[in-house]
Amino acid sequence: MMGRKADRDRRAVRRLGATTALLVSTPASAASFESLGTQDGLLVAVALGACAAAAATGIAYIVRNRALREAERRTARLLAAARADLHAVKALVAGDADGGIIWTAEETPHLFGSAIARGVRVEGQEIDVSPWLGTAAAAALATPLARLRSTGEGFVLTVPAASGRLRLEGRAAAGSRVLAARALPAEPSNASVAAVGGAALFAAAPWPAWVRDAAGDLAAVNPAFAAAVAAKSPDEAVTRGLELLDQTTRDAGVLARRGGGAFRGRTRVVSGGQRRVLDVFEIRMSTGAAGLAVDVTAEDGLRREIERTVAAHRRTLDQLATAVVMFGPDERLMFHNAAYEALFALDAAFLDARPTESEILEHLRTQRRVPEQADFRAWREHLREAYRAVEPVHDWWHLPGGQMLRMVATPNAEGGVTYLFEDVSERMALESRYNTLIRIQGETLDGLAEAVAVFGSDGRLRLYNQAFLALWSLGSQALGEKPHIDAVAAMCRPLHGETRAWARIRSVVTALDHRRGETLRLERADGRVLDGAAQPLPDGGTMVTFRDITDSVKVERALVERNEALEAADALKNAFVGHVSYHLRTPLNTLIGYAHMLAEPGIGPLTARQQEFLSHVRQSSDTLRALIDDILDLATIDAGAMGLDLRELDVGETLAAVADAVRDLLAEAGVRLVIAAPGDVGRFVADGRRVRQILFNLISNAVAVSPKGGAVTISAQRRPDALVLTVQDEGPGIASDVAETLFQRFEARPSPRGRAGVGLGLSIVRSFMELHGGSVSLASAEGGGTLAVCVFPLDVPSRREAAA
CATH class of the missing domain: 3.30.450.20 (PAS domain)
Structure with a gap:
């Protein structure tokens, strides 16, 4: 029992020794004491004294067990208080404080620093800091200090002091409350800052600045002002009174200052040999006025350029066929072109009043110029979403009148909307x-x-x-x-x-x-x-x-084959006829020769009957010879071997020769021949033999159809480009559908005497006329009869080409 008590005593002594060693091992060493102030050292000394008292009490406790335990409890409390004071001191030292106040659990507040000791009054646990900080600062500190002491809530507060500023920091440390104070450097006054900064800014400003006295004269200028007026220094500009602004602008500034306000305006000056635009600011001061001029030449030029560009764009938009209208951020009309006004039939006065988009839509609704909508308000609100859109909005408007419009709403950067309306009615149609x-x-x-x-x-x-x-x-x-x-x-x-x-x-x-x-x-x-x-x-x-064309080709080929056969037969016929005619000419010439010989008086006298028979033989022989000549001529023409002996002919002589050749024919038929040719008809180039043959055949046909006692008329007429020869009879005339067929071979015209020719005369006439490059035609003459017209062109080369 006593051994266990001795052990407890030894353990208590060891704890007390450890406690004392702990205190000695803390920063309260000799060097640490020297680093503390007088009051701080006093605190530590108190703590060490308490530790020493605790040690003495422990020794007495060994003797008396009961007294020892009581002394041990008292020593523990003293040790805790000493440690709390030590932590508070450490807090002050760590915060680099110039002074402070410490509240412990039982003792009165401890004051550190001479200023605090002199200015803070202590009454028990309460303090009065108004003598130290002043009333205003003390009132500002009261609330955070109360919270610190009651709940341990820290704070930091800067308050003014007589020597400058104080930084007050409240915190809780080891069960104590600490208020640390640290002096801060004083802030410069606004007046001093403004004075120093204003002078530096005045000198360094890139814009001309000036100060005027009460009389309005220059009192001070900056280097930029001096450079603008071409002065060597600001002092020279002031001394010489070199003004940057014109008199009108300066007068306007005076008027503005007299009214108690500041002057602001824009003026144009010449600086450094260049025109400049300046924004002028001038304010009233107690000693005069101060001003500043900002060079806005570039901005003014850019503004003017933008205005010109916008005006040009508006003129361009006004010429567009597409309707364009612009609304601003307030939804009021900013611009419209003529196409928009015409498209919606809007009054110019109404648009000049700058109505809102809703007002325009309502107006168009009454005029039935917008699409019909069951809920017009909802449709209008849907349109207004374009003001909040990012991308263009496309839509189609089907107007009640049948028009179809393509609408594009493009949001503008400044918040408005530009609408484009394109009338696509015609395009859709x-x-x-x-x-x-x-x-x-x-x-x-x-x-x-x-x-x-x-x-x-x-x-x-x-x-x-x-x-x-x-x-x-x-x-x-x-x-x-x-x-x-x-x-x-x-x-x-x-x-x-x-x-x-x-x-x-x-x-x-x-x-x-x-x-x-x-x-x-x-x-x-x-x-x-x-x-x-x-x-x-x-x-x-x-x-x-x-x-x-298979069927057509088959028919064509059959027709070609048949035509070739017909052409071959026709060629064979022509060859046969030509051959026979050629061989008939020799005996016919013999017969004609003997007939003429018998008519000669040297042969012997003939009876009247013999002469009649001989006349018929001669006439028939001549007719047969003419027929054979015609056949041979046609054969020659078909063979392409016919040539013309072109010579210059006298028209009158040619007509007389033809009249002499048909004398016997006219006498036998009892028909007269009338020649109607003016004396100045002149001459023309042709084959005389073929011309006489043409006229002979035409006169022969005319005599054949003319009544006995009638007349056949030959006429000649000269035109600028041709010679026209005509033969007209007094017969029954000819139908237009028959006239062309008479020029075909072997087509004969009926004769009133019951006899018709073989039908080669007119065919020979056409062939000869074509060789001359001319033409021949038949038509009924006015007053009766038939008129044959032969046209000989006067162009000699063309006739030679035709003859070739």
């Missing part, structure tokens, strides 16, 4: 008509019997009809992908193996310059014959057509 035409074109193409295919400028198939598919035995699926011309040619090759025709079509389709159409004929392997054509189109495309 054209598009509708175009689509209708395309459908009609497709139906038309499908209704054609010809095969049609249209290729684009890229050589690809664009259009085709059903006839094209059927003609080349193609499927619509094969052509649905718009194949190239080469692919189409390959599809058609099984029916037409020959490639040259499609190569010619391809050259037209793919040609870039000098595009010309092509026509061709294809004979397919199945015996069908096609007429093809490739025709360039204005848009760069090519239309290819195929027409099945």
